[in-house]
Amino acid sequence: xxxxxxxxxxxxxxDHNVYGEIISPRANFLYHHNDNLNSRLSMGxxxxxxxxxxxxxxxxxxxxxxxxEVNKVEESNNLTYALNYSSPKFVWQASYNYNLVKNMAMLxxxxxxxxxxxxxxxxxxxxxxxxxxxxxxxxxxxxxxxALSLGLEKTDFDFAPGTLAFSRPELSLYSSIDYEKKLSxxxxxxxxxxxxxxxxxDLAKFYDYANTPRYNLNGTxxxxxxxxxxxxxxxxxxxxxxxxxxYSGVDNLTDYKQSxxxxxxxxxxTGSIDVTHIWGPNRGRYIYAGIKINF
Numbered sequence: 185x186x187x188x189x190x191x192x193x194x195x196x197x198x199d200h201n202v203y204g205e206i207i208s209p210r211a212n213f214l215y216h217h218n219d220n221l222n223s224r225l226s227m228g229x230x231x232x233x234x235x236x237x238x239x240x241x242x243x244x245x246x247x248x249x250x251x252x253e254v255n256k257v258e259e260s261n262n263l264t265y266a267l268n269y270s271s272p273k274f275v276w277q278a279s280y281n282y283n284l285v286k287n288m289a290m291l292x293x294x295x296x297x298x299x300x301x302x303x304x305x306x307x308x309x310x311x312x313x314x315x316x317x318x319x320x321x322x323x324x325x326x327x328x329x330x331a332l333s334l335g336l337e338k339t340d341f342d343f344a345p346g347t348l349a350f351s352r353p354e355l356s357l358y359s360s361i362d363y364e365k366k367l368s369x370x371x372x373x374x375x376x377x378x379x380x381x382x383x384x385x386d387l388a389k390f391y392d393y394a395n396t397p398r399y400n401l402n403g404t405x406x407x408x409x410x411x412x413x414x415x416x417x418x419x420x421x422x423x424x425x426x427x428x429x430x431y432s433g434v435d436n437l438t439d440y441k442q443s444x445x446x447x448x449x450x451x452x453x454t455g456s457i458d459v460t461h462i463w464g465p466n467r468g469r470y471i472y473a474g475i476k477i478n479f
Contacts, residue, residue, distance in 0.1 A: 185215075187216075188215055188216045188217075189213065189214070189215050189216075190213070190214040190215075190216075191211070191212065191213050191214075192211070192212040192213075193209075193210070193211050193212075194209070194210045194211075195207065195208070195209045195210070196208040196209075196210075198231075200233060200257070202233070203233060203255075203256065203257045206231050206257060207229075208228065208229050208230055208231060209228060209229060210226070210227070210228030210229070211226070211227050211228060212224070212225070212226045213225040213226075220269055220270055220271055221267070221268070221269050222267075222268050223265070223266070223267055223268075224264070224265070224266045224268065225263075225264070225265050226262075226263070226264045226265075227262065227263045227264075228261075228262060229259065229260065229261050229262075230259075230260045230262070231257040231258060231259050231260065232257060232258040232260075232289075233257050233258075234254045234257070234258060234289035234306070234308070246293070246302065246456060247293050247301075247302040247303050247304045248297075248301045248302060248303055249303055249304070250291075250303070250304045250305075250306050251295075251297075251303050251304070251305050251306065252306045253305055253306060253307045253308075254289060254306055254307060254308050255308070256286075256287040256308055257287065258285060258286070258287050258288055258289055258308075259285070259286040259287055260283060260284070260285050260286075261283070261284040261285075261286070262281070262282060262283045262284070263281075263282045264279060264280070264281045264282070265279060265280050266278070266279035266280075267279070272325070273324060273325045274322070274323075274324050274325075275322065275323045275324075276320070276321065276322035276323070277319075277320070277321050277322075278318075278319070278320045279318070279319045279320075280316075280317070280318055280319075281315075281316065281317045281318075281319065282314075282315075282316050283314070283315045283316075284312055284313070284314050285312065285313040285314075285315070286312050287308040287309065288308065288309040288311075288312075288313050288347050288348075289306070289307075289308055289309075290306075290307050290308065290309050290346070290347065291304055291305070291306055291307075292304065292305040292307060294396075309344065309347045311343065311344035311347060312343075313341075313342070313343040313347055313348065314341075314342040314343070315339065315340070315341055315342075316339070316340045316342075317337055317338065317339040317340070318337070318338045318339075319335075319336070319337045319338075320334075320335065320336050320337075321333070321334070321335040322334050322335070329363055329364045329365050329366075330361075330362070330363050331361070331362045331363075332359070332360070332361055332362075333358075333359065333360045333361075333362070334358070334359050335356075335357070335358045335359075336355070336356065336357045336358075337355070337356045337357075338354065338355055339352070339353070339354050339355075339356075340354070341354070345389050345390070345391075345392035345393075345394060345395070346391075346392035346395065346396070348390055349460070350390070350460070350462050351385040351386070351387055351390035351391065351410065351462070351463045352385060352390070353382045353383045353384070353385050354383055354384075354385070354386075355381075355382075355383030356380070356381065356382055356383065357380070357381040358378060358379065358380045358381065359378070359379050360376065360377065360378035360379075361375075361376070361377045361378075362374075362375070362376055363375045363376075370423075370424070370425040370426070371422070371423060371424055371425070372422075372423040373420075373421075373422055373423075374420070374421045374422075374423070375418075375419070375420045375421075376418065376419045376420075377416070377417070377418040377419075378416070378417045378418070379414060379415070379416050380414060380415050380416075380417075381412065381413075381414045382412060382413055382414070382415075382464070383412045384409045384410055384411060384412050385409065385410045385463050386408075386409055387406065387407060387408060387409060387410055387461075387463060388408040388409070391406075391461065393406070393408070396452060397452070397453055398450040398451070398452065398461060399450065399451045399452075399453075400446070400447060400449075400450070400451070401447065401449060401451065401457075403451075406446065406450060406461060407445075407446055410442075410445075410446075410463040410464065411445060413440050413464060414438070414440070415435075415436045415437075415438065415440055415465065416436070416437040416438055417433070417434065417435045417436065417437070418433055418434055418437065419431060419432070419433030419434075420432055420433065426478065427477060427478050427479060428475070428476075428477060428478075429475070429476040429477075429478075430473075430474070430475050430476075431473065431474055431475075431476065432471075432472065432473040432474075433471075433472055433473075434469065434470065434471045434472075435467075435469070435470040435472075436465055436467065436468060436469050436470060437469060438469075439468045439469040440464070440465060440468075441464070441465055441466065441467070441468045442462070442463060442464030442465060442466060443466065445464070446461070446463075447461070448460075448461050448462055448466060449461065
């Protein structure tokens, strides 16, 4: 096609000692519409062998043991299309992403064995998880040393409540500014600032309130939806020469924390406590400074 189309195909073969033979094919296509615009199409399948060691390590499961009932790998079938534009001053990309996950690994800490002992079942979900997203990113250079970037992501989650372990936002926006200045032959200044907006999250669905109601430590119900919020980060660095750089910055300048609105802790109907009610930042304002030395 007059050298406009590039293709790449691959296939991966795994022989797992627990799950047997696994074949993962992938295909990628790149089409050059012109010198500035191109399309990318990627599709393929991947896998993850579920493991439970991290749950045993963190030590919050109030059960006697973990009973492993997983007999299939998690399988991800994905497709991505991206349209890219690039010029010396203006760069943008719009993409659509589709991901179908089968056999999502799950932990059920509410089970008991034949003797009535509390156990955690490590199983696979019988329901598929589908995640679709639209993503847009753009960067424009107003001058040689100054650039502004914008981005947004809209995501749709289709899953059985309780399948995904933590809540996720459906809408994310960000804007950032980069400024670089050559102060001398050896000295360079670089500043960066970013504002990130996170939309509300459907906590009732992600945390399966219908089957596992969640309560605060004072007995009140957890919020059905999290509030939207924004964070601000900034950093400035001064490269003194090829070997020395000094820098300083701040993360979450506004000191927004989930704990100001709602605790990460939660109680179930029996009064058992857990620490997994997460939808926002758990660390407040963080100021740092340092020196970087290269030899």
